[in-house]
Amino acid sequence: MKIIYLVHQFFPEFQTGTEKFVLNTALMAQKFGNNVKVITHSSYPNEFYDHETNGILYKEFIYEGIPVVAFKYRRIPPHINLLLHNNLGYEFAKSVLKFEAPDIIHVGHAMKIHEFIWAAIEMHIPYTITLTDFFLLCPKINLTPDQFSLCTGPKQGEACAELCPEFNPPFITNRLSEAEEILKNADILVAPSRFVSSIYQHEFPDLDIKVIPHGIRYTHIKKNRRTYQQGAKLTFGYAGTLIYHKGVQVLLSAFSGIENRNTALKIYGSGQFDFTQQLKEISNGDPRVIFEGAFASEKLGDVLSQIDVLITPSICYETYSFILHEAFASNVPVIASNLGVMGEEVIDGYNGFSFKTGDADDLRDKMELMIKDPDSLNRMKENINSKIIVPTIEQEAYQYFEIYNRMFGIA
């Protein structure tokens, strides 16, 4: 079958989690014998493109074996990052879909390519959407009214009116109505976590959303088989980007309050120089804190085998956390913020602990619990080893194999 993937941006120009998800899914679908193509908005210099129609520039190229059509508006329509339609894009989308004639469409992100969804609805082309973030609910994408707060959804626009007064209320109402139409016309909706699914269902209770967690590559995973006795030295670890919203400052603050000297904290990852310096200042020269710097993905197994407990202290919603799942796949317990997908995956005392988001005291309490009772880690690791299943890339792709078959009418 022919599958078109729609995404707001793509390789090689952009390579965040959503682009990786679309690339992996398209590659696997291609390996399963499907004809795939990615259509994406882009922002290359105008001379990059070799076709133009009605002020829309476009070019087709191959990236890692996947055909990609990248398009760009010569004059970018106003508020393109916020709105859910524009007429010019709609006509272009119809023309493209008529030419490509896909059997099904898979939407990785609706921003800037929503016109293809409207065209698919009109042309009766079945489509599925993977809800990789909250764009269809929130023009600010991540439910962050401002840098210090989070919200739980628009509540038919009431929450937006109160928390985001910069938006005109009729704009929000209209946008939500369009989003609802896009969501309800989808043949199958997918979310990478229950958290994302529940936020959408909170706003639109009738939506049926299938949860398919992202798969990970086990190539670089090593099982951490260390066991613990009373008094064992514990090494806590953080692995990820050093940016404010990841909450490393909360972790450092919590760790500074731990008096036990027979413990360590390893920070893996890099960030902007100034911010990293500020983090080092918070650690105040504590010899127990080691900044290990960035690590290559093939070293992940080594990183997770050098720590006893992973800490994910994010202070913003995460729709899926790869490092948390990679820790579980490596048999490493986790202490996580009780927020977003992390709050969903960590079960207190079973595979780790959760703590109140942003609360350094609560985090310190949980770390001290483990320091005082290292045997609890043995039990957690046994639970993780025998019961927590983190899917592989192939298992995730298999779920989409079933979805595509269903949409295509293969029984």
Place this chain on the structure above:
Amino acid sequence: MLKALYHYLLILRSGLFDRGYYLLANPDVRKADVDALWHFLRVGWKEGRNPSPLFDTTFYLNSNPDVMQLSINPLVHYVRHGKKEGRPINPGLKPGTGNYDFEFVQQDRETSIPVFSETNLNNLPQNLKEEKQLINSIISIPEIEKPAITENCTDKTPLFDVKVSVIIPTKNAGNDFDFLLKILTNQECVREIEIVVVDSGSTDNTVNLAESYGAKVIEISPEEFSHSYARNLGAQNASGEYLLFTVQDALPPSRTWLHSLLTKLSDEEISVVSCAELPREDADLFYRVISWNHYEFLDVNKGDRVLSMPDEQNHINLRKNGQLSDLACLISTDLFSQYQYRFSYAEDLDLGIRLIKDGHKIAFLGTTRIIHSHNRPAFYFMKRGFVDNLFLSDIFSDFVIPPAEFTDIAQDILFTFHFINNVIFNKISEMEYPTNMLIFEAMLKKTLHSANEFAYPTELNFEHDFTNNHELTQFINHLIETSGYPKAGSQYDGKLIKALTGFINMTNKYLKTSRDYIDQALAEEIKNCIIKEASIISGANLAYAYINGSDNEKERMQSIHQSLKASV
């Protein structure tokens, strides 16, 4: 510092750093208010960030292991050396574009009311010491339901009140075995699952691992092992009402996979359930082609099939309708005990044929699959072609053995691999990529068609081991030592190229299901695929020569027979 400044100026003067693009693509750099080029030089390239839309940092490093090893900034390398050497900077090449022209007529579609202003959403605090209050106003975090450790069964997936014994023959089961045991023991909505492992001399931790998951482990010596014996022994030691036969390197795709198989088996009409495989991420092209072709043959690529005794009982119809797969075969213990496995090879097909002959029906599923594939070296397929055909001639009385004589086949094999290396591969290398699939296909057909214009080689001269498989090259050497060069210099009149053409046509047919264009990476995959295809055809024809051969000829082929039958 001086070196850094030199690199800064070098890149600046090259014009290859697009400051605007870099800031647009990297919001964190934008907010940090740092010099974009400094950022790229110091940390950006290490994090895989691109200096311009056209320069792909990760691609450049991955394509140039020498640069990767030196751990130097790839753009600096490109400006200083790569550009002169013509090294590519991105994988994106234009294969041709559809005509998307359209006429735009302004519509009266209602326009959303514009927003008042777009705010800067992620304006980070610039100084953490001043920002004591990290996050104090999260507005009611929604309650998210925690996942149950074991899912509850529902109307859609009702509990099967049965015990299933999973039989797995093992020997040094490898890295994936742990995950297989874990997902098998966590299958949902089945009352009880028992794992029975029959291990034939593992020297790694296979046995300990199986025991750690509570498996019943039966150890046999490597000499005792045969595919039938090990599985029958496992079944004899199983206590479930149902048996599921699988293999050590398979991976059930989900926790409800076994439930899907049981659901199918609960159909009274069905006696056994088997399913197709889906390749792993790293499966090579050859494996994908033969797997796809096999399921085309069985007609399960577009759905499930119920197999039963065909009206016309020739070997093709029996294979098409009596297929079971060792990868996943679910059967009641009672029924299995009446039949059991036989033979040391193709025991699954033999069991399937016996079952349908007795009126049983097999459900072979294409919509439910098991994840499994191998990346085996080319020589394995030489062996496989040999053993498969010996077996087919044993089991099917109507299987026609094509005429074949050892010396002719040995010369044909020599010619075929020479032709692949010196003609086909050269033609593939001469093409510009990406190229249209149809153009590529036409080039291959024309090249293969020209084989009769070439002569048999006068010597075995593989300048480098183009097969990427030393064992295969050694075997061809041995073959030629045995047969000599009786046809050297005479015009090619063999049949392997024709057989290879058939195989390559099949590959093209598979590729056309998913590709409109061939790029450089795929062209390399196709080369490896052709080597394996030539190997399997060569093995098959050596089997024909062996079966057809006189006692003297069999004696002459004894060492070849031994090499090809070992470890399949």
